[in-house]
Amino acid sequence: MTDKQQLKADLIQIREKSPLVHNITNYVVMNNTANALLAVGASPVMAHALEEVSDMVNIASALVINMGTLSEKWVNAMLQAGAAAKAKGIPVVFDPVGVGATPYRNQVAAAILQTCKPTIIRGNGSEIMALTNQHSKTKGVDSTASSNAALGAAIQLAKETGAVVVISGEEDFITDGTIVRIVKNGSSLMPKVTGMGCTATAVVGAFAAVNPDRLAAATHAMTVMGVAGELAARKADGPGTLQLHFLDALYNLTPETLDEQAIIE
16 A cells, blocks of 8 residues: 555544544643544544543543643643553654753653653654753744754654654654655644644544554654645635634545645655
8 A cells, every 4th residue: 555545544544433532732722633633533532630531541542642731730640641541552642842941841751751652752843852852942832943953853762762753844754763754745824823733743643543553644644734734825814714724624635635735755
């Protein structure tokens, strides 16, 4: 099966199976990521209470951990959910939002890597470099490094952790430490919408739920994000309407459109 054939098959599987994706994510993006998961065909749940996260993991097909808005209780829930997900054998997708910005974020990211053993890590260039202690500083949660500049760090991180690493940017790089895939779809308007990277992480969770090949799942998810972003940008007048059209593009995306527009190297 070719890469594009598998890409289309993954999208069809998500829509047929509607996998439950458990998200422990941040206040800023909860609504956006839930709607994106629904639009692509998955079933989202946003559960953060320490008292229920292990039970929720037990009925989920993937766990997404996003450290955008941190608090002690949520961090404990992330660690407990991640341990439960590893015990169950479902994929854990980690978004190290803003790592490198403060010592606390660095501590939390290190704890998640050690305890949860993520299957896939997705971040911007600065975040991926910060995870490998390359003295990268983030500007709040925004990247100060290009995806291409962070590729060496991503390869190192993949080898150190055993996770597939995704760098979002003008081009998206996905690596397992040996193979590097590049997704060249997307729009320059996408970084103007808050939480678009977090949405990508959630969508990666949906694809990881149906495809055990972590490198392929991450690559396919980023391709779907990029193609949907391109389609939305053609209709949008700016960031506000891009978000509106992006959800519609995800919902209306067909395997045929993916076959025509996906650019994967």
